[in-house]
Amino acid sequence: MTTDLRELYQEVIFDHYKRPRNNRTLTKANRHAQGHNPLCGDQVTIYLKIEDGIIEDVTFEGSGCAIATASASMMTEALKGRRIDDVEKLFHGFHDMVTSAPDASTPSLGKLDALRGVREFPARVKCATLAWHTLQAALRAQENPVSTE
Amino acid sequence: MKMDAEAIRAASPPRLDVAALRRDFPILAERVNGKPLVYLDNAATTQKPASVIDALDAYYRHRNSNVHRGVHTLSQRATDDYETARARIARFIGGVATEEVIYTSGTTGGLNLVAQSYARTVLRQGDDVVVSALEHHSNIVPWQLVCAQTGASLKVVPVNDAGEIEMDAYERLLGPRTKIVAFTHVSNALGTITPIDRVIRLAHEAGAIVVVDGAQAIAHVGVDVRALDCDFYAFSGHKIFGPTGTGVLYGKAAILDAMPPYQGGGDMIRSVTFEKTEYNDLPYKFEAGTPNIAGAIGFGAAIDYVERVGVGAIAAYEDELLAYATRRMEAIPGLRIIGTAAHKAAIVSFTLDGVHAHDVGTILDNEGIAVRAGHHCAMPVMERFGISGTARASFALYNTFDEIDALVAGIERVQRMFG
Numbered sequence: 001m002t003t004d005l006r007e008l009y010q011e012v013i014f015d016h017y018k019r020p021r022n023n024r025t026l027t028k029a030n031r032h033a034q035g036h037n038p039l040c041g042d043q044v045t046i047y048l049k050i051e052d053g054i055i056e057d058v059t060f061e062g063s064g065c066a067i068a069t070a071s072a073s074m075m076t077e078a079l080k081g082r083r084i085d086d087v088e089k090l091f092h093g094f095h096d097m098v099t100s101a102p103d104a105s106t107p108s109l110g111k112l113d114a115l116r117g118v119r120e121f122p123a124r125v126k127c128a129t130l131a132w133h134t135l136q137a138a139l140r141a142q143e144n145p146v147s148t149e
Numbered sequence: 150m151k152m153d154a155e156a157i158r159a160a161s162p163p164r165l166d167v168a169a170l171r172r173d174f175p176i177l178a179e180r181v182n183g184k185p186l187v188y189l190d191n192a193a194t195t196q197k198p199a200s201v202i203d204a205l206d207a208y209y210r211h212r213n214s215n216v217h218r219g220v221h222t223l224s225q226r227a228t229d230d231y232e233t234a235r236a237r238i239a240r241f242i243g244g245v246a247t248e249e250v251i252y253t254s255g256t257t258g259g260l261n262l263v264a265q266s267y268a269r270t271v272l273r274q275g276d277d278v279v280v281s282a283l284e285h286h287s288n289i290v291p292w293q294l295v296c297a298q299t300g301a302s303l304k305v306v307p308v309n310d311a312g313e314i315e316m317d318a319y320e321r322l323l324g325p326r327t328k329i330v331a332f333t334h335v336s337n338a339l340g341t342i343t344p345i346d347r348v349i350r351l352a353h354e355a356g357a358i359v360v361v362d363g364a365q366a367i368a369h370v371g372v373d374v375r376a377l378d379c380d381f382y383a384f385s386g387h388k389i390f391g392p393t394g395t396g397v398l399y400g401k402a403a404i405l406d407a408m409p410p411y412q413g414g415g416d417m418i419r420s421v422t423f424e425k426t427e428y429n430d431l432p433y434k435f436e437a438g439t440p441n442i443a444g445a446i447g448f449g450a451a452i453d454y455v456e457r458v459g460v461g462a463i464a465a466y467e468d469e470l471l472a473y474a475t476r477r478m479e480a481i482p483g484l485r486i487i488g489t490a491a492h493k494a495a496i497v498s499f500t501l502d503g504v505h506a507h508d509v510g511t512i513l514d515n516e517g518i519a520v521r522a523g524h525h526c527a528m529p530v531m532e533r534f535g536i537s538g539t540a541r542a543s544f545a546l547y548n549t550f551d552e553i554d555a556l557v558a559g560i561e562r563v564q565r566m567f568g
Contacts, residue, residue, distance in 0.1 A: 001562075002182055005515045009508075009566060018503075040507055040523045041537045063537065065505035066567075124511060 007117030008124070009066065016070035021077055026059040031141050035134030037068070037126050044072055046134045055079050055087075060131060067124050071115055072131035078112055084139060091132055098128045165466045170458065171547045173198040184517030187552045192337050192365060192496055192543035193521050194387045197451070201390060204450035208443045216442055217416055217433070231442050234449025235432075238397055241452045242382065243373035248431035249405065251398045252440050256364040257287040259383030259398030260331070262435060263360050264291035266411040267381075267404065268329055274300030277326040279319070279357070281343065282308045282533055283336040286526045288362040292331055301328070308533060312339040312488035316347065323355040330359045334366035334382075338527035338541070339488025340471075340496030342370060349379050358404065364388055368545065369467055369494040371460045374399050386444065390545075391451035395444040398435070405431050412437040463546045467495045470544045474553045481560060487539050498525075498539040501560065504567045509540040512566060516559045518552075 026032075026047035036043040044062035048055060058079045060072040075094075079087070093109055098118040118128045171177050174196045179186045188196060208230065214223035216231045232247070239250045253259040268278070278292045282305050289303075296303050304327075306319040314332075323330075330352040334345050349359045363384040366372055374382045381404075386395030400408075410417055410428055414437030419427040428434045455463065474497050478484055483502035501509060510522030521541045524531045531538055542556055 002515055005512065008511070014567070041528060041531065042505075063505075065507035067508070068505075121511060124507070127507060 004117065004120040008121055010114050010117065012111075012114045013066055013070040016073040017066040020060075020069055020073040022059040022080075023061065023073065024059050025061055026057055028057070029059075031138045033134050033138035033141055035130050035137060037064075037130050039126060040065070042068055042127075042130065044068065044131050044134050046072075046131060046138045048135075048138050050084060053084050055082050055084060058135075064130070065124075065127050067115070067118060067127040068130050071128045074112055074115065075131050075135065078110065079135070087135070087139060091136060094132055095129060098125055164462050165458065165546060167466070167547060167549055171549075173200070173454070174547055175199055175202070177547060181517040181519070182515050187516075187518040187555050189542040189544065189548065189552065189556060190519045190521050191368075191545035191548075192388070192525075192541065194393065195368060195390045195545050196547070197390055197392070197447075198454050200454050201392065201447045201450045205392060205443050205447045208446050213443075215439055227442055230446045230449075231440075234445050234452075237449045237452045241372075241456065242397075242399055243375040243377075245374060245399060246402060249399055249402050251400065251405070251432040251435045252445055253383070253396040253398050254394055254441070255385040255387070255396035256362060256383045257291075257396075259381070259396055260287055260360065260362060261291045262398055262411045263381050263383070263400070264295040266408045266435070267358075268292070268295045268301075269298055270409060272296070272299035272301040272328055275326060276301040276328045277304050277322075277324075278302070278329045278331065279304045279306060279322055279327055279352075280331050281306045281314050281319075281333065282529055283312070283314065283333055283339065283341060283343065284331070284527065284529070285333065285337050285362065285364065286528070287364075288331055288333060288360075289529070292329075302326075305529075308341075308530075311490050312336065312341045312530075312534075313490045314341075314343050314348070316344065319348065320351060323351060323357070325356070327352070327355050327357040330357050331362070332359070333362040333364075334372070335363075335369060335494045335496075336488065336527075336530070337365045337496070338525040338530040338539070339490065339498050340365075340493040340543075341488055341490040342366070342492040342494050344492075345379075346377055349377055353378070365494065365496075368455070368463075370464055380404055386448035386451060389451055390454055391448035392441075392444040394441050395448040397448075402431060405435070410434050410437070414438045416440070458546060464494075466546060467544055470548055470550070470553065471495055471497070473550055474542065474544070474556070477553060477557050478560070481557065481564075483564065484560065487534050487536065495544040496541060497543075498541045500536055500539055501563065501567075504563055506538040506540045508567070509560070509563050512563045513540075513556070513559045516555065516562065518556055518559050520556075 029047035031048040034045045042064040047059045049057040058076045212226040214227045216228040239247045307315045352359045358380040360381040361379045367384040368389040382399040387393040417437040485500045487498045506522035523538045
């Protein structure tokens with residue numbers, strides 16, 4: 001097995017894949033969006049409960065590969081309690097981490113760093129970013145209760 | 150189980166000199182991630198023998214010019230080679246007339262040609278187009294488009310749990326409303342060989358015309374369109390060792406003659422005035438614009454190659470590969486083969502418990518093994534089996550039993566990683 005593959009499939013990735021966190025519908029959500037990867041047909045739904053500009057709760061539903069599932073799971077953990085104004089910066093930080101080579105100025109994203117191995121596998125970048133793109137769509141969506149849609 | 154596999158290998162030695170054939174394909178010497186390439190994605194596209202690569206090279210070095218145009222020497226050479234390739238292909242698919250062999254950009258191009266030029270003209274509200282639940286998106290979407298344009302309805306013949314067409318349901322669907330039956334010859338997602346001769350006979354009895362998607366069949370089963378008596382047969386060059394962007398639509402001359410052109414442009418006309426345009430004869434009526442000349446010549450070289458190896462010998466050897474792969478993979482706990490039809494060609498589609506096909510694909514690639522992972526442009530097939538996708542190993546004449554062993558070892562490694 002190459003080092004690259006070990007970097008991609010770290011224990012923490014398997015852990016989130018096998019026991020995804022916040023993997024449920026959020027009945028109190030006031031934003032949500034569905035994303036899908038046309039290459040593989042995988043789908044994910046992101047639910048957000050936002051109060052006063054703060055992400056009070058965030059969950060996801062859907063099934064995907066280890067990378068997509070772990071990424072969605074880890075994203076929900078990273079988002080809880082954050083200000084929505086900070087999300088854009090986090091999104092770009094994550095996107096840069098999984099698409100380009102790191103340099104000295106690359107900031108750590110904490111636990112999300114476990115997904116940095118994805119950058120050696122261009123075909124899998126879409127798996128890692130699916131939940132994040134869906135998050136952006138949810139944040140841009142009208143603030144409507146999920147139940148009425 | 151390994152003993153069983155060994156027994157299969159001992160009992161049926163390959164009739165092809167596969168080691169020699171492998172040397173015809175330069176890319177098979179590549180290493181991927183430090184391992185010898187094990188190319189098992191032949192249903193997506195096949196590799197090209199040196200004779201095809203050389204034909205493209207020779208065309209661009211010595212013959213490059215436009216066809217059917219110039220009086221100069223190069224144009225004559227290009228035209229000769231372009232038409233010789235057409236004649237080879239016409240002979241290969243059952244000895245049809247060259248006017249019935251229309252060059253296209255591929256199977257998709259051919260199917261869209263039939264949908265827009267034939268179907269759009271003949272379909273009326275209340276008519277039915279019948280497809281199977283095995284179809285590739287290329288043999289679904291063109292019919293959806295033309296149904297929306299004409300008011301006709303799309304009817305789908307179900308498949309059973311093995312991935313075989315339910316012929317009783319097919320017979321019940323056929324009737325006076327049925328105008329077109331569009332079926333695949335071999336399923337790209339599952340490998341099922343459909344009973345296409347019976348499909349065609351029954352459709353003709355109901356008064357429908359039959360369009361066959363031969364993309365997967367052409368390299369794996371001998372195709373004789375005259376014996377099949379199909380009305381149209383579409384296939385691609387790149388799935389039979391030819392260049393990408395090439396294909397052929399076979400159509401019966403009487404039907405092609407009655408059809409309006411698909412696209413307007415150069416080469417498809419006899420004379421043009423602003424008042425009236427007279428179309429060219431078959432097959433040129435359907436070949437507007439400068440065609441893929443180099444590609445067509447390479448396609449001809451690929452057909453030449455297949456004929457030299459022998460279609461029967463290729464099919465027999467691939468059957469042995471398929472039987473061996475099936476036997477070995479069935480023995481892997483947690484592996485489910487999707488598509489267990491009695492008649493299959495060169496494809497094993499599978500799922501692994503607890504592992505997504507994409508992860509299978511990435512980890513196998515790390516071992517130098519190329520398989521396809523996903524829905525294989527056949528999302529309704531995946532839906533039928535209640536899955537989002539499969540990993541698919543598909544074989545060609547240059548694959549070996551050792552490569553199947555490597556695949557099995559790779560799958561076992563995936564399972565250990567996800568264990």
